[in-house]
Amino acid sequence: MNAMVAMRQYQSVNTQAQAVDASPHRLIQMLMEGGLTRIAQATGAMERQQTALKGDLIGKAIGIVGGLRDGLDLAQGGELASNLDNLYQYMITRLLQANAQNDATALEEVAKLLRDVKAGWDAIGQ
Structure with missing residues (x-):
C-alpha cells in the first residue's frame, strides 16, 4: 500500500511541476486530459460497483x-x-445524470465530446 501512496504523491508533484511550466494552451490540454482520465476511472468504478469512488x-x-x-x-x-459554454453545460448535465442513474453510456458520450473538443484544441497548438 505504501508503494501506491508514494506513486500517487509522485504523480501529484509531477503534475504540479508540469503545470507551473505550462503555457496557457498546455494547461487547457492538461485539464482536458484530466477530465478524460477521471471519466475513464469513473467508468471502471461503475463497472466494479464502487459507488462512492464513482x-x-x-x-x-x-x-x-x-x-x-x-x-x-x-x-x-x-x-x-458561446457554443463551447453550452456544450460544457451539457457535459455537466450528462455527468450528473450518469452519476445518478449509473449510466455508462452517458459517461462515454461525455468522453467522446471532450475528446472531440480536445482534438480541435490540440490542432490549434500545432
Whole structure:
C-alpha cells in the first residue's frame, strides 16, 4: 500500500511541476486530459460497483469541465465561446445524470465530446 501512496504523491508533484511550466494552451490540454482520465476511472468504478469512488471521480470530472467552462471569455469569444459554454453545460448535465442513474453510456458520450473538443484544441497548438 505504501508503494501506491508514494506513486500517487509522485504523480501529484509531477503534475504540479508540469503545470507551473505550462503555457496557457498546455494547461487547457492538461485539464482536458484530466477530465478524460477521471471519466475513464469513473467508468471502471461503475463497472466494479464502487459507488462512492464513482461519485468522487464524476465530481472531479464535473469540476474540470466547470473549470474549462469558467475559462471561456464569453465577452470576447463570440459564437465559438458561446457554443463551447453550452456544450460544457451539457457535459455537466450528462455527468450528473450518469452519476445518478449509473449510466455508462452517458459517461462515454461525455468522453467522446471532450475528446472531440480536445482534438480541435490540440490542432490549434500545432
